[in-house]
Amino acid sequence: KAGVTQTPRYLIKTRGQQVTLSCSPISGHRSVSWYQQTPGQGLQFLFEYFSETQRNKGNFPGRFSGRQFSNSRSEMNVSTLELGDSALYLCASSDYRDRASNYGYTFGSGTRLTVV
Amino acid sequence: DQQVKQNSPSLSVQEGRISILNCDYTNSMFDYFLWYKKYPAEGPTFLISISSIKDKNEDGRFTVFLNKSAKHLSLHIVPSQPGDSAVYFCAASKWADSGGYQKVTFGTGTKLQVIP
Numbered sequence: 027k028a029g030v031t032q033t034p035r036y037l038i039k040t041r042g043q044q045v046t047l048s049c050s051p052i053s054g055h056r057s058v059s060w061y062q063q064t065p066g067q068g069l070q071f072l073f074e075y076f077s078e079t080q081r082n083k084g085n086f087p088g089r090f091s092g093r094q095f096s097n098s099r100s101e102m103n104v105s106t107l108e109l110g111d112s113a114l115y116l117c118a119s120s121d122y123r124d125r126a127s128n129y130g131y132t133f134g135s136g137t138r139l140t141v142v
Numbered sequence: 143d144q145q146v147k148q149n150s151p152s153l154s155v156q157e158g159r160i161s162i163l164n165c166d167y168t169n170s171m172f173d174y175f176l177w178y179k180k181y182p183a184e185g186p187t188f189l190i191s192i193s194s195i196k197d198k199n200e201d202g203r204f205t206v207f208l209n210k211s212a213k214h215l216s217l218h219i220v221p222s223q224p225g226d227s228a229v230y231f232c233a234a235s236k237w238a239d240s241g242g243y244q245k246v247t248f249g250t251g252t253k254l255q256v257i258p
Contacts (some may be wrong), residue, residue, distance in 0.1 A: 030185070061248070068148075068250030069186070069231060082238070082245060115183050131176070131233075131246065133185030 028053065030119050030134035038140045039122040044105040047137045051098050052117030055132075058100040060092060063136070072115075075100050107141045114138050145169045146234050148249040156257050161219040163252050165232035168213065172234035174244075177206060177217050180229045180251070189230075190217070222256045229253045 031050040041044050051058050059082075060072040071084035075094035094100040098119075104111055116136045147166045155161045163177075169256045173194040178186035192199040192215070199206050205218045219226055232249045 032185075059246075069248040071247070118185075131188065132159075133187070135183070135185045138183070 029090045030117060030132050032115075032117055032134035032137050035135065036140075038142060039107050040067055040106055040142055042110060043107050045107060045139060047100070047102045047104075047115055047117075049100045049117035049119075049134060051100070051117075052132055055119035055121045056098055057120045059118045059120070059131075060097065060100070060102050061116045061118065062086075063116060064112075067115070068092060072102065076132065097112075104139075109141050110140060112141045116128075144250070146232060146249040148230075148232060148252045150252050151250070152253040152255070154255045154257060155222045156159055157224055158221045160185075161217075161222045161226065161254055161256065163217040163219075163230050163232075163254065166213060166216075167234050169234070169236065169247075170213070171236040172247075173237075174235045175206070175215050176233045176235070176246075177204075178231045178233060178248075179226075180231065186231055202247075206226045207247060214232045219254075222254075226254050226257050227254055227256045 033048045057076045059074040061067050061069045072086055073080055073092050074082040078094045089105045092102045099127045114136045117129050118132050120131045145168050176191040177189040177191050180186040187229050190201050190204050190206050197208050203219055208215045227253045231251045233246050235244045235246045238245050
């Protein structure tokens with residue numbers, strides 16, 4: 027089956043702009059989580075959506091928001107971009123019924139955001 | 143509060159030797175642990191997992207050891223190969239306080255370089 031698809035792969039934005047990233051999970055997966063990866067900080071959890079509801083949120087400012095649609099596709103939005111928002115943004119979809127195998131957690135290839 | 147820690151940001155090992163990557167956690171409620179491997183410009187991919195009821199799980203060249211009393215897990219790669227050069231993340235999961243779903247916490251990653 028198709029993997030997790032993130033678009034776009036690369037993005038360059040200017041400070042103060044806003045950006046929307048998209049994630050299409052594996053078919054049948056209802057949970058989508060977003061992570062920010064920066065050098066030395068590992069994978070920082072942003073938020074998780076399950077059946078269109080945000081049920082878990084990390085410690086990021088309100089400029090970071092997301093949503094999930096009825097087909098489980100998810101979008102992440104960052105408003106008023108800052109230079110420090112430059113990072114690789116990863117989404118992962120999961121099926122919690124498949125915990126024993128990979129925990130059902132599959133990542134996309136990410137969107138590389140550069141803020142100039 | 144970093145509940146999952148990988149204290150070694152990098153590790154270099156000669157090809158054919160053993161690579162040992164370490165991970166410590168603080169929350170005793172974690173009951174499932176995973177290792178992911180990440181190449182540049184790609185999303186992390188699942189490598190191996192272990193349930194808290196076990197102390198060892200082996201898959202080919204990869205073995206994960208869990209020491210619950212020390213809240214420590216390690217990943218052994220034997221023998222190490224140049225293709226193993228990547229960033230390795232450990233992750234731990236537990237049931238959410240509200241119940242009904244799992245929360246996954248990632249470490250900061252260890253960059254492994256296997257020298258030919």
